[in-house]
Amino acid sequence: MPHSEPTAPARARRPIERIGATVLREFVQAIVTGEYAAGQVLPTEAELTSEFGVSRTVIRETMKRLQEKGMITVAQGRGTHVQPITSWNVLDPLVLSTMIENDRTLGILDDLSVVRGALEAEMAGDAAASVDDRARLVLRERMDRMAGAVDESSVFREADVEFHLAVMDLADNALAANIARALILHAVHSDRYLGQDPTRAFELTLAEHQAVVDAIDAGDREGARAAMREHILGSWQRRRLPTDKRSQ
Known part of the structure; x- marks a missing residue:
């Protein structure tokens, strides 16, 4: 061989x-x-x-x-x-996640919350303008899932995100939804954005979400906008970690 x-x-x-x-x-x-x-x-x-x-x-x-x-x-x-x-294309996944990871003064997350509040407020108003029985059922299901998970933080946070995504879908504004979706899905993976929950944080979140649902259910566009904006900005301020203003 x-x-x-x-x-x-x-x-x-x-x-x-x-x-x-x-x-x-x-x-x-x-x-x-x-x-x-x-x-x-x-x-x-x-x-x-x-x-x-x-x-x-x-x-x-x-x-x-x-x-x-x-x-x-x-x-x-x-x-x-x-x-x-x-x-920069700040909606690019790598750019956005890197900005959030290195946001020591939380300025980027402050801005992100303001943009989220504006976009999602408009979408909540749009959802109220076209609300029907199917939309009411979807929102009720999302609320029920959150209510059943107040003692399980990871499950509650996941249900919280699903609630916001559901409102976006009901608004039928693809451009606004794509931007807001990118912001929220990248932010929720940041410990800085999750911050520190105050006492009874999930109960407060449930109450604020219910205010959004009630306004949408009633077809109240302005009420839905205000409730969503107040929820997003208010919940961020509640859990926002303290920063050294001298470094800003």
């Missing part, structure tokens, strides 16, 4: 996509935290390749994805410039 050469074992290595995702996360983190400040020119492609220990292809793909997120601009002969926060 002919002699066969031994086959060398395959080297274990990280998939290229995983390497690229890691480099991208590091860049987004660096821009969000100000390590790379707005207006700053990033190191050259060769320097970044050396720094991260990856190929030029990975660096080029990372720059392309950062451009898509509005975090950098690449100008031939002028380098790669970091963009200010006003240019």
Whole structure:
């Protein structure tokens, strides 16, 4: 029989996509935290390749994805410039989650709550304007699930989110719902956003949700808007963690 050469074992290595995702996360983190400040020119492609220990292809793909997120601009002969926060796609999942994770003064979460309050208030009003028996049943089911979970925080929080998503669906405003949905689904994974619940927090939340349901059930657009806005802003202020104002 002919002699066969031994086959060398395959080297274990990280998939290229995983390497690229890691480099991208590091860049987004660096821009969000100000390590790379707005207006700053990033190191050259060769320097970044050396720094991260990856190929030029990975660096080029990372720059392309950062451009898509509005975090950098690449100008031939002028380098790669970091963009200010006003240019970022803050609804991009990676950008938004990184901003929330690094929101030490809670300013981003304050703004997020204001935007949520405005959008969801309008959707609550729209839901009231077109309320029917099916909508009433949906909201009653969501309320019943929350009421049955006041002693199970994780289940209650999940039911709370489902209530808000149900109101969005009833409003039939796809654009507003997509924006608000992105905000709420990323925020609820942040310990800073969950904050610290005051005494009888879930009971307070139930009462505020009931006020929203009552207004929608009565077809009261203005009442539904006010109840939803007051709930979102009020519940955030109740659980908002204290911050050092000197760092703001």
